[in-house]
Amino acid sequence: MVTLEDIADSSLLQKPSGQVAGGVLDRSESNYKSLHTFALEKDRPYQQQFADIYFLRLTKIKPAIEEIATTAWEGTVIGGETAKKVDRVLDVRQGELCWVTGTVYMDMPLKPNILEDVAKDRWISAPTSMQQYFSDDGRDAVMLEDDSGRIRLIGDVLKSFFMVTGCIIAVMGTENANGEFDVIDLKFADLAPQPERWELTEPKSSSVSTQQKKQANAKSNKDEDVEMSDGPSSSSGLGSKKIALVSGLEFSGEDTSYAMELNLLLEYLLGEALDPAAQKELAHISRLVVAGNSIAPEHKTTAEESAEKKAHKKYGYDSRSYNPIPSQLFDEFLSELLPTMPVTLLPGVLDPANSSYPQQPIHAAMLPKSRTYTAIPGTAESGWLDSVTNPWEAEVEGWRVLGTGGQNLDDVFKYVDSDDRLGMMEAMCRWRCSAPTAPDTLWSYPFQEDEPFVMKQCPHLYFVGSQPEFGTRIIEGPDGQVVRLILVPSFSATREIVLVDTETLDVSILKISAS
Template sequence: MNHLNKNLPSTAEAVRVESSLAETYPKDSAFLLPSKNRDYGRQFFSMYQQRLAMLKPRVDREATRKWGSNTREVNGKLIQHKQKILDIVLGELCWVSGTIFSDMKHKLNILKDVEKGTDDLMPQPSKKYVDADNEAVVMIEDESGRAILHNEELLRKSHLVTGCFVGVLGIEIQAGIFEIMEIVNPAPAPQTLALADVDSSGPEEWLAFVSGLSFGKETDLDPRTLLLLQWLSGELGGEDDVAAAKKILTLVVVGNSIVENEHEENLDFTTTNNFGSKNTSKFSPESLTLFGQWLNEIVATIPAVVMPGESDPCEVCLPQQPVHRALFSQNAPYVGSKNLVTKSNPTWMQTNAGLRILACAGQNIDDICKYRVGETSLEETLDIMEQTLRWQVFVPTAPDTLYCYPYEDSDPFTLDEMPNLYVVGNQCGGGSRTVEIGSSSVKLLSVPAFKSTGEILLVNTKTLEVKSVLIE
């Protein structure tokens, strides 16, 4: 910002037009669950079968194009295509496709919870599933069996995690150990509209993305949230700041708007009943009130889209459904209007120009980071985001290490189209990258937790240009 509250234009000059997001579009309800008759008692086998049915033909097509089907040679050896892992022969160069499974020491295990007598409580996820002494054992599996994949360098670069469906080329070096040389991902789904086909004429229109506002107690209120409100309203900064704010037509809040209460766990299971501490709310009324007041000021100036996140008052399982309107207090009458739209997590959105946006609050990337030792940098975050698109499954670890609804006839986390903009919230840093996947160009956007960085990201709805604004 140049300077504060100097030479501000009149209020009339700060009037905005309507939201730049389309009200209705295909995939509008892709992640919405029925309000009644949800069945959580189903097994996840059907969901994996749906993923297999969508991705196996696409993987096999790419693998056949690259390695042939018993038609190509490497060093005088014919590359064999094995239909099943069980058909792999020791010492024979071949390729096979299957689902990745990672065996990790610190992964949640319901059998261990039953042993300890803690299976009636929500298990606490590990910060990391692996450590320096216990790395993941990566396997490929199908209905016939499993084989352990070996090639540390290639596996490290590929970031493979449970739930990916890939093809691998290699040689079985001993029973059940497959030395891999190359990995092939599914053929990418097409985009509905390419960026080059968008009419970029007319006035500039921008979307603002923020995540991790983390409203809590009033005594812990971050003053930067008030500065952000003023900046978005065109009431803070110099002429350049006000001009930039006027072009922002929609604010997208990408999860973690509320901070969870910290409760001491009651470990006396003999006295804890259904009305005991384990059913105590994780959210304070004060935090909801503060967020509601802030949001009330926002929607008076600019349309807002609110997605839930891991720390918000919403169900644990993905896809998280839109935050209930009753929790918006004074903003409840606006929910569902053009001023305040509630979305699921993850969700699809579409700009008025026709560009598709896929947005997640960050659990998918955070969970994949747990498969790796050490802290994750911004570049690694963007690498992992890119890989989820190349795998064509942007939440591959659900349902293995990430809770999700047990779908029966579909897997909405498997891509049947490529987004133009892929947004992930609550990450360690803010940044973007353009990647080419097949014939599609996709802009990756890592949105940082505002509580940690004070940063929001702006995206041009026609060109997908990205700008960063730091509130200090």
């Protein structure tokens, strides 16, 4: 781990180097194409059934699983009986060795059930905040279902894998006298086909200076013409580029204990607190990705404050209930940074965006100072400030990147008795689904034509924001796929940001400390 003190140690109070201080900071050019995988239409209906998402997911993933299962189990003989494939859960017969593909459903007493709420005439206005759904008293049950029916799964092999509602699996075994399916083995779809690097974009070989970018934004945000090359190269001899990932900035309207660290983070990214040699290293950072929870949670009012607000309430609305300061502070943070560095902004559960998955981009009206750097309406190119969906998919420096604000992983965490969040990320990749628990316990839009949470292509880099601590892992697939997994820690809790080398996908962690 590298700290800001390590970078600035013995540099701020020393005699300046031979380089000229205060010169133009040459920033590496960002090769970037944001995809619109999770964008929704502005006029979108909500009358349709949510169950269609599961049918779409099963239809898309089932062929890949059946191919793997057929290769592994075809001709398998156990106890003198040959395993056979059955097309539906309803076709499973007692005592027959067979295998079937379906959707997992976790029957858990602690899991919220909207049907029970409706039956009891109990309406809820926000998602439940229960920490865990699993219980260790044996009441949880794993079910496998499709459009024909549902059967309970049992067997010790189930304990070796993460299981959550919505993942698609194939199981081999037999049905016992109790009508339960005793699982001998199971298969996932595993990693999806992975695209080649630079499939959608071409590498750029030039760099853009701070002064040039200010001039460009003053001229209707038109990008400079850049020379195209045939392969990856460093910008202006600066070496490998880096992408900075930060999450959980949580700007607040109240005094916070990490306000100094937020200022130091801004100065670090701007290069204002570093000597010219360190600024040269800093110039390698070609893009900042803000992965959710940029606004702090609302302050919980006391009973006296609530009574006072109610007394001053007029016409059903109290303007004092809205605090504009957090978004203003975040807007100022971005507006100072944007002239020197492009920013990709994902919403999180705390941010001013829709609460259901996939979250749509934070509206530019929330950021009046920073919206100058957004794309010109009607153009296909991304702006210097790219407000995107959560989840988000893009090609950055030639790599296919998938990122989320953290809700998908936080919800999966509630289903399992484990703290291995990287293992859960790996499981989602091998399930080929970035949000398996949607729409059961993770609120989601009721898709009818497509299921965007299915990973049609395997990412090279998969990150999840707003996590308790940093973590990273490399996983490999059966066809040579390699994926870098990253848990991006919440800055408000850890004061840490993540730096990713765009040539090797190596990861380093930087801690901002004012002490």
